[in-house]
Amino acid sequence: MEILGLVLIAFFASILTFYSGFGLGTLLLPAFSLMVPIDLAILMTALVHFLNSIFKFILTRKALHWPSLAIFGIVSLIFAILGAYCLQYFVVLEWMYSYTIVGYAASTNVLKIIIGSLLVLFTGIEYFDVIKIKSNHPIYLIIGGILSGFFGGLSGHQGALRSAFLRSLPLTKEQFIATGIACALMVDTARLLVYTKMDQHAFMNINLQLVLPAIAAAWAGAWIGNKYLKKITQEQIQKIVCICLILFGVLIGMGLI
Template sequence: MEYILIPIVALLASALTFFSGFGLGTLLLPAFALFFPVDVAIALTAIVHFLNNTFKLVLVRKHINWKIALQFGLPALLFSFLGAFLLDQITSRNIIATYTLANRIFEITVLKGIVAFLLIFFALFELIPKLKNLQFPKKYLPIGGILSGFFGGLSGHQGALRSAFLMKVGLSKEAFIATGVIIAFMIDVSRISVYCSNFLKVKDTLNWNLICIATFAAFIGVYFGNKLVKKITINTIQKIVAFLIIIFAIGLGLGII
């Protein structure tokens, strides 16, 4: 069953997240976790995520806005380590409510609530006409990187914040996608380096055949996403991203994600 479900999730999520810049890991991790222990599922997801971003980078590299990538990406990298460092010290003390749904326990936390609020705040800039044409001055890019990296380190959801911020800096659709990809790739490299010790612990239990199949399926999703991007406008991409961010934020705030 895992050889059917996981590749399908990888393909669809990869095609969708080609535009949004986030969500592959969010969708793929639960699919892996259905069939493997959580530590193995995290390792499997990280490998597929990294390889998928590498493939995307090969396809869109010529459209990268390097100035924005560095202004945003470097602070994101630095503050992701700070966020990760603080993670263990606050996660056990910020649960504000729990509830049960379909025999599963979900936790609503202060941290996820803050990230959800920020995501909806940014997304509304794309949906409210008076705010739609507002753009962030380039000088605020490092602040966006700090927020994305810090909360990404704390909660693992830096991709949504990154996309929400990059939507408002005046990038073309190609540059928006490509610049988001290189920043995500930078984050992936840092995460992979941190995860190396965990990989060594579970390397004997990793299903490399499934990793290859899931990665290939994700590549197919990227390929078709890259073809489709030529046929849609930046306005369409912005609306898709805004909608996905709000759905993501609601799930995050409710503790589902």
């Protein structure tokens, strides 16, 4: 039953992730953490996310928007390495606040609160046009790359922050999805290289009975997402991303996911 639940989460989260640019890692990590120690769950989630990003990149590579990737992606890569190294020194991660809501035990920390607040803040700023800055300005891309890359390396919460910035660029739906996937692949590569360097034997402990079904389910979800991409409009993509950003921002901040 545990593996079936994991497969269903990976499958449907992968479909959601294909359009929104985030969600797979955020939903997989809690599922893995119920079955293995949290440090191993983080590594297994990163591995599934990485292999799924490769598969999605193969499906969408022709629609890449290279100018955005050149700035946003490279900055994300650099700060993902920094974030991954900071993981072992980030003392604030040790602080936890636990509480119960509607009979459900939840816990949050400073990092989750920061990430959740940033998601809601950036979405609100863009939606209400608070800051008068051209969304394709290099400074905008650099700030987005720094935040999504650093937090991606630190905790794996890269996708939502990345989508919060990329959704405002003058990109087609195909370019938005393909560019986000390429950025995710760069960050995932950096994360795994740093994690491996910090613990060279980490991959020896991976539970393949859990990882392989999750990878297969995620690939199936990505394939279905790509198949129906042409039937979804640019406006629908924007709405999906906006709703998911606010929802995930609140849930992450509250420690519910």
